[in-house]
Amino acid sequence: MSRPLEGVLVLDLGHIYQAPYAGFLMAMAGATVIKIEPPNGEPLRRRAMVAGGSVPMAMLNSNKRGLSLDLKNPQGREVFLRLVDRADVVIENFSPGAMDRLGLGHEALLKRNPRIIYAAGSGYGQTGPDRDRLAMDLTVQAAVGVMHTTGFPDGPPTKAGPTVCDFLGGTHLYGAIMTALFARERSGKGAFVEVAMQDASYSTLASAIGMHFGGMLKKDVPPRTGNSHAGMAMAPYNVYPAKDGWIAIIVVTEGHWDRLLGAMGQQALIGDERFRTNPDRVKHMAEVDRMVTAWTSVHTRAELEALTRQHGVPAAPVRTLEEVLEDPGMHERGMLRWVDHPEVGRVVLPATPLRIEGAPPPDFEPSPFLNQHESEVLGDLLGMTKAEREALRDAGGLGPRFNAP
Secondary structure, eight states: OOOTTTTOEEEEOOOSSHHHHHHHHHHHTTOEEEEEEOTTOOTTGGGGGSTTTTHHHHHHOTTEEEEEBOTTSHHHHHHHHHHHHHOSEEEEOSSTTHHHHTTOSHHHHHHHOTTOEEEEEESSOSSSTTTTSOOOHHHHHHHHTTTTTSSOTTSOOOOOSSOHHHHHHHHHHHHHHHHHHHHHHHHOOOEEEEEEHHHHHHGGGHHHHHHHHTTOSOTTOOOOOTTSOTTSOOSSEEEEEETTEEEEEEOOSHHHHHHHHHHHTOGGGTTOTTTSSHHHHHHTHHHHHHHHHHHHTTSOHHHHHHHHHHHTOOEEEOOOHHHHHTOHHHHHTTSEEEEEETTTEEEEEEOOSOOBTTBOOOOOOOOOOTTTTHIIIIIIITOOOHHHHHHHHHTTOBOOOOOOO
């Protein structure tokens, strides 16, 4: 079986995380993805000035072709449009309206190539009162309610550590593109699809929203529950201290609770009316947490992991970043791999989390240097001669000449 997206040509204008992640997933599925950057590179590339800052660039742009065009330059725009004629997908996450101002918005591109899928990512959507609000992961976390529901009740709103809104936006953008490609197989027509990071992040608030409509929130009391369940509807559900760190434990069913009591050596409490059902345990949540803490605090994380696995209790040690990078299961499955990257050195880089039987991920190709594949894209794909490319560069439409390090 060939990889599912072989033969699909994608023009990836994305920057930072949202759109580049959608393009990355397409490249991993076999599409030919051309990453098109301005002559000075996309903003993520310029983070190389900070130690380790360019590693995300390497993570999100593996297996892409690198081309640098100035879309503000008439000659650069014309070359881009020649690529659009051949492309299946265009991805971008500029501010809404930016591509329209260049004459390269979805209406113009669909008119030129009626089969194109034009995919736009943004913070707050292409329509509505917040369309032009500047958006970054932090600000979207604040706007959508993620920060208001994260942290401890007596503390300030807290951002989620990972860049959740950007990557939720990128994942949903990939889903929108694939849905539109599927529809095109039936209709033969392209489409404009768009995903707002705020929209994509809203459903993560499900438990807190349930608590809101269930009348469990007091007015002016923030729904921050620390490491407890966001809806305060499960116990035990928390992060508990171990001798050498922390472990997360969650009990979903009454069977889980009975097995946890077995792991703790507290079989005598099986059937105790204070803890028999989840509502009972929620009512006595503080006592449940004290009981579990007394047990976890005298064991190491490894001991607790072994005991909870043995007894069939949902749990996991809170691992450090270094431990995650060395995760044997993710390396065995091919999700993580050590790579000697020509730009950032020896690092761990991800493959795709999407698995399709018979279609293994492609061999790893490092993220491109700026304009690395100019000859391949403009020469081989568009048939431009070296002289024509140099004339384009002299006119300001093409990025700097790539010289292998």
